[in-house]
Structures are given as C-alpha cells and as structure tokens.
Amino acid sequence: MSELLARLRGGATLLADGAMGTLLIARGLPPGEPPESFNLEHPDLLAEIAHLYREAGADIVHTNTFGGSPLKLAMYGLEDQAAEINRRAVAAARQGAGAQAIVSGSVGPSGCTLQPYGDAEPDALYASFRAQIAALLDAGVDAVTIETMTDLNEASLAIRASRDLSGTLPILATMTFDETPRGFYTIMGTSVADAVSGLGAAGADAVGSNCGNGIAKMVAIAREMREIAEQPLIIQSNAGLPEIEGERTVYRETPDLMAAQAQELLELGVSIIGGCCGTTPDHIRALRRIIDTMAR
C-alpha cells in the first residue's frame, strides 16, 4: 500500500493546496491562455506556487495539469506536447514542494461530451486520459486527483485508465455539484450518492467534491457523503462563487470564514481538505491552523 493510502486509512487528516489558476493569473497568465502553457514556458513559477502552498502547510500539492489530457490540449493545438507538459509540471511541483510532499497529478475533464448525448467515443476519452496519466506516473507523481468531473461516465474512464496503468497508484476522485430543489446534482445529473458509489466502483481510493459554490455547500455535501461512503473523503472548496468587480474576478470567502466552516468537515472525518478556485496560500494557512488545533 502506498504511504498516502496508509495514512488516510490510519485516520490522518491531510491538507491539500489551494487554487492554481487564480495564482497563475496573478502571475501574468493572459485570459484565455491554457494554464498548462506555463509548464513549458515558466516552470519556475509553478515551483514557486508549489513552494508557497507547502510553506503554508499543505501536505499534498497538485500539478498544473488540470487541462493536460491530449483531448483538452488539442483545443489549443498543444496535444503533441502533452507528455512534456505533464512531465514538466510534475518536476516543477516536486522541485518547489520538496521530497517529503505528496505530489498528486491533477486530471480535469476532457472538454468533450460523451455519446449518446454528445459525440465523443468512450475509447477516445479513455485513451486521452491514459496518455496523460502515463506521463504523470512516468514523472513520479505519488497519486492522481481526478477532479471537477460532472459526468460519472467520464470520471470512471479516467479512474479506470489510472488503475489499468498501476495497481497501487492512489486515485482521488471528486465531482462538482450544484444545489437543486431535490438535492445536490452535477449538471450532468449525477447525485451525491451515485457519485460515491460510481467513483468507488470504478476504483477510486478516496472520493469527494471540489470546486462548487462555497464552503457551506461543501459541508452539506460532505455530510451526505459521510453517511454512505466507506472510502476516505476529499473536499476542496472554492472560496465562494466568483463575482465580477470592474474587470476583476473576486472570491468573497476569506481564509477565516473558510477555516471556521472547515471545522465541521473535520468533525465529519473528511480525510483530505483543500481549496479550489479563489483560494490562496492564506486560505491553506488558515486551514492548517484549524487542522492542527483539532488534532490536539
């Protein structure tokens, strides 16, 4: 068993990092450029971000490879460089976070819609995820985080691609839910219960939710998951919903607000807590404090 899984199953609470895109934009990523373009051009900035999160107390840092599958990169004409883009991201995260950190490869949606409602063939998505995850593994990731998924079928293809490549690689899988009058569902119609059982059945070692509409909603999702999930849970919340101020995007949830609410996540026994869009090293630092306080 990997060290990460042993720690999770032993009841440890681990802290993951916060937003990548938010920090890249602050470092000059132009609107509309794929964040992964930085992997080739500015790996030093990726190392800096990994270092900042590590310094803030994160146990797990993610690679800048959310859109690093060949299918997604093809939308920017970068698919030929997929392997290099993924390898560089792992190297930069490792360099910035140090040997002791857990480096997890971020794998986001392909950007394609599966048949029958869309046009994408399942085999094509599987092959694309497999190529990305093979490159991440090759470069030495400790785990993969399959995240921001809304289609359970697509998430399952990515999980299966990971498992087929390695029997021991820890697979963390999270989906993004909206609140509806009938409860939380992804926009593709996956309920929280279906996500937990479906992600688990596909082979995920830990399941949960990321992105979303702020920490309070995440607590409600975690509560629902806790009742049914046997696996360790992961929650990586946005700092609220993005709002537009002039021409800037702002997220309203402060580090203190997030940390206060995260207390409930800890009480629910969520194993991995981290941030998503709009969170910064300050948010992670606040979460570190609350985790350490609770552990005492």
Place this chain on the structure above:
Amino acid sequence: MEILEKIAAQLQQGEEEEVAALTQRAIDAQIEPKQILDQGLIGGMNVVGELFRDHEIFLPEVLLAAKAMHAGLDRLKPLLEAADVPSRGKVILGTVQGDLHDIGKNLVGIMLRGAGFEVIDLGNDVSPERFVQAAKENDAAVIGMSALLTTTMPVMKQVITLLTEAGLGSRVRTIIGGAPVSGDFAQQIGADAYAYDGANAVEQIKALTV
C-alpha cells in the same frame, strides 16, 4: 393537432429518429411548416428549457432533445426556405475569445433558428474583431456573446467598445449569456440585454429587434 403534440413529446424524450419521422408525417399531411416548427419542435424545446431551468432534467436530456430538434429541423428547412418565411433578422453568435465552452451557445443558436432568425455562428474563441467584422459584413441586427469562464467575461466589454468605435453601436444590439454572467454585468458593460437561458434569449432578441 395531435401529431404536433407527439413531435413535442418525442422531442422532450430526445427521440431523434421519431422526431424526424413524425416531422415528415406532418409535412406529408400538409400541415404548415411554420406550424410544425412553432407548435411541434419549438413547443417541445421550450418545455425542455423550462424543465432544465427547474432542475427537473439535466444537461444530457437537453443535449439529446437538441439533437432531436435538429433532426426535425433538417426535414423542415427546405420547406421553410421555399415558403419564404420572412427572416426575423440576422444574429451573430459566438463564445468569446479564450473560451471554448459552446454547449449553451449552441442551444441558443438552435432556438433562434427555430424562431426564424438567421444565425451566423462564429463558433468559440471568437475575437472582438471577428464579432464586429461579421456584424458589419452581414448587416446583422444583434450580436450574441457567451462565456463560461469568469476570466473571459471582460472580452464581452471589448466587443461592445469595438462596436461603438466602428460606429455600429446604435445599429447592432448586443446580448450576453453564460453561467457567470448576470443582468448586472450586462448593464455594467453596456450590453443591451442578458438572457438566462435559450428560450429567454429568443424572447430578449425578439424584443431587441422589433
């Protein structure tokens, strides 16, 4: 008319082949193409839009219904063109530069075509220059812009600024949509309208083009 209700019902179920076959049957039965369109296809799609808005159904069902609507439209198109139904005007549509999310924009396009607008869909990642150029070349009445990313929303304002600079500000109306966009944001950047879904986009654009 029973067959039109059937078309609407099958469209809601996303039954592509059924909708195509029923549309053909309605055509063969000499029902007015405009009526087949309004009461059958658009009638069905409007219900789908409402169900989606109310979270009764999810995106897969909407996408399947849109496919079914297309299948019906393909049968009707030659007849609508031959019947010379007057166009309600031209709408330039696109997802703004830097943004590749086009599901919502495509649905708006289908609904607008169904409602009798001539739609020129520029696709995704559309620069402000291309929006304005297309509006000029086609003598369009409306530019419709879509964005899913908060980072690309500012491009909408650039389009409006460029449109004004080109002297088209008073002639070409603008409407915006997409998950992070709001009526407040539309007002802030000087867009003429904001639509929260496909059916609403049709209503708003009708109001802009009277």
